[in-house]
Amino acid sequence: MTIAPIKADTMIRHIGQLVTLAQQPLPHANGPLQIIANAAIATHHGRITWIGSDDEAAQLFQYASTDAAQDITIIDAGGVVVTPGLVDSHTHLLFAGDRAEEFHLRRSGVTYAELLRQGRGILTTMHATRDTPTETLLELALARLATMRSYGTTTVEVKTGYGLDFASEERCLQIIHTLNTAHETPDHTSNAMRVVPTFLGAHSVPPEYKGRRGAYVDIIIEQMLPAFVGLARFCDVYCEREAFTMDETRRILTRAQELGYQLKIHADQLSPSGGTKLAAEMGAISADHLDYASDSDLDALREAGVVATLLPGCSYTLRTPYPSARRLLDRGLAVALATDFNPGTSYSENMQMMLELAMSAMGMTLEEALAAIMIQGARALALQDEIGSIEVGKRCELALWSIHDYHEIGYHFGVNLVQSVLIA
Ligand SMILES: [Zn+2]
Structure with a gap:
């Protein structure tokens, strides 16, 4: 034989x-x-x-x-x-500065929505990121990737969204591209993590467009999206009362889809914004957060095959109720977990902690939580044929x-x- x-x-x-x-x-x-x-x-x-x-x-x-x-x-x-390897399908890893002061203000009772209204939050990080040299941003990102890897993560999605003008967003996408090839282990063997780039120019309206937000949306649609084809795989929008409306989100994502981007939406995190329903309607790869998604929204997501990504680090930081993973799983949705690593609402690189929070506070079994940080994370990046199992x-x-x-x-x-x- x-x-x-x-x-x-x-x-x-x-x-x-x-x-x-x-x-x-x-x-x-x-x-x-x-x-x-x-x-x-x-x-x-x-x-x-x-x-x-x-x-x-x-x-x-x-x-x-x-x-x-x-x-x-x-x-x-x-x-x-x-x-x-663990798959972290939602991060805002590329930024400068920190928001420790804001974190402790919130601990003393100031709400996140109030901080956003004061022009803090995302815009604080935008200023720090714009003012930081490329070399430094790259070093910061590499250190964060090394931390993630030490906790078992091998694939990381990284969003832009702290540049918020053409040149700064483009610079962030180029740094993310460099991360995909530059990350080496301390002994310089090639042990590169997979970094998946997402364009999130619609993270917040930058201050120079205060009072004329429509002009910023136009720049995203007419200038940024066409120029960034090939630099970003996904286009994401922060669809929220304090960020972008459902109509703005639909306009941006429609153009992105025409240009060949795959879609993600920050949906129904702080209020029922309609993002979940829109993710189903547009055939997004994932809808993320979902704290305020209704049962019918969730059913629409399931029917459209959209991955539901839950981000327990935000509930931990904002001290809001954890979204019930059990509710989603019982409705038959594919549920992924991710860190949402960012300096404002989830400052943790650690996917094991997300699993622990999901098991202790969101009703997940060990088997479901392991799937959520591996194969379901891969699905949330449309990489399930390559990684995740x-x-x-x-x-x-x-x-x-x-x-x-x-x-x-x-x-x-x-x-x-x-x-x-x-x-x-
Ligand atoms: Zn996010």
Whole structure:
């Protein structure tokens, strides 16, 4: 009998529990997360070519080693839990300055809406970002990406939205593009995180357009969107009472869609703004926040196949009630979790904490929360065919945890349970 050679340049062996999250049943795998005990993975040029038990891997390796053409690197996982790398599908990572003062003002009772009315909030960060040299912005972003990776994240969506004029937004998109290639581990191996660029020029109306907001919307539609094709994959709008109206959102996203952008909406976060319904109507990839979405809005999202992204870091920071993930899951929606990492309303890079908040305050089970920070996050970026689960043909982007049983996740909280990530 001849064995078909499996292409492999790297094998990861001695995986105690491989949490695959495979969408199709796998041989030897069990439960809703499709877990394989004592597992191994083979990869070739960064793609998974084989998944199975470590015993089988030993035979496979023996076979492969007889082939002089194959030179396989073996990585020993040491018996720990291995999962897909975490996917943070909603961040505002590129900014300068901080808003610690504002945070503590809110803690003393000032509302976020009041701060926005005072021209604080997003505009404080806009000024700091505009005034900071590109080199410094890049360094700040790289440090934040390194923190995210240390907590297991391998893919990060990064929005613009603190430039708010043509030149500043373009500069931010170019920095995001650089992040995609520049991020290296301390030992300078190529372990680049995947960075997905989103144009969020419609984050806030900049002060120079006070009283003539229509002119700013026109500039987004007529100048920024056409110029940024190819620099951003997604176009997002902050559809909210204090930001952009439903009509403005619809105009911007309609133009973006014509130009080939995929769509996201900050929807119904602080008030029922109509953003959720619009996301369904326009076939957005995700609708994010959803604190004030009605049952019929949610049903429309489900019917349109839009991913519902919940951002518990905002509820933590703003001390508003957590959106019920249970309510969404029971209505059959695909629910992702993300950090919404930003200096005003969610200053945390840590996806493990989002899982912990979702399990403690939003009604998610461990299985649902793990899916929400992996495969559902990938869906929220339209990358579910590439990442988010461990399956043959997908990219090999893994989180290696420092635990031997995945049930520790969410139970042992407030500490970093990830020891490293592997991006083959
Ligand atoms: Zn956001």
